[in-house]
Amino acid sequence: xxxxxxxxxxxxxxxxxxxxxxxxxxxxxxxxxxxxxxxxxxxxxxxxxxxxxxxxxxxxxxxxxxxxxxxxxxxxxxxxxxxxxxxxxxxxxxxxxxxxxxxxxxxxxxxxxxxxxxxxxxxxxxxxxxxxxxxxxxxxxxxxxxxxxxxxxxxxxxxxxxxxxxxxxxxxxxxxxxxxxx
Numbered sequence: 754x755x756x757x758x759x760x761x762x763x764x765x766x767x768x769x770x771x772x773x774x775x776x777x778x779x780x781x782x783x784x785x786x787x788x789x790x791x792x793x794x795x796x797x798x799x800x801x802x803x804x805x806x807x808x809x810x811x812x813x814x815x816x817x818x819x820x821x822x823x824x825x826x827x828x829x830x831x832x833x834x835x836x837x838x839x840x841x842x843x844x845x846x847x848x849x850x851x852x853x854x855x856x857x858x859x860x861x862x863x864x865x866x867x868x869x870x871x872x873x874x875x876x877x878x879x880x881x882x883x884x885x886x887x888x889x890x891x892x893x894x895x896x897x898x899x900x901x902x903x904x905x906x907x908x909x910x911x912x913x914x915x916x917x918x919x920x921x922x923x924x925x926x927x928x929x930x931x932x933x934x935x
Contacts, residue, residue, distance in 0.1 A: 775860035790817030
């Protein structure tokens with residue numbers, strides 16, 4: 754019927770969540786506006802898209818725009834095997850985990866913006882910052898504000914740090930950039 758094809762996104766009655774062409778969110782309760790695409794999920798949520806999954810205490814967003822915000826106790830797992838990466842050097846960097854207070858997701862742009870108590874780990878690398886921007890399309894991670902990193906004993910720190918997740922390049926910006934080697 755035409756009603757079933759009217760919108761690409763549809764609530765999933767079985768899980769109480771929402772599925773779009775770009776992502777799926779599982780939760781026990783969703784308030785979703787069919788016309789605008791706006792949704793809120795007041796309880797624990799699990800977010801999935803190829804190569805990435807995340808959990809949070811609650812969520813809101815817009816299914817038509819492909820956006821979602823996870824709030825509270827957010828944990829993101831990146832498998833390192835995203836379909837858009839299509840690059841052995843990217844997948845070779847291994848899985849990464851990011852924790853934060855709030856995660857803004859733009860699934861169409863493949864952008865993830867983490868704020869509040871941001872902590873990132875990937876293999877021997879770990880970092881903390883006030884804010885992080887993960888761009889899955891370009892394979893870059895930018896850490897901003899009170900950045901502290903450790904990677905096999907070296908500890909760069911600065912106002913902002915750019916990681917290219919493919920060849921493991923790091924650019925440290927702002928003053929003072931401090932680098933200590935064991």
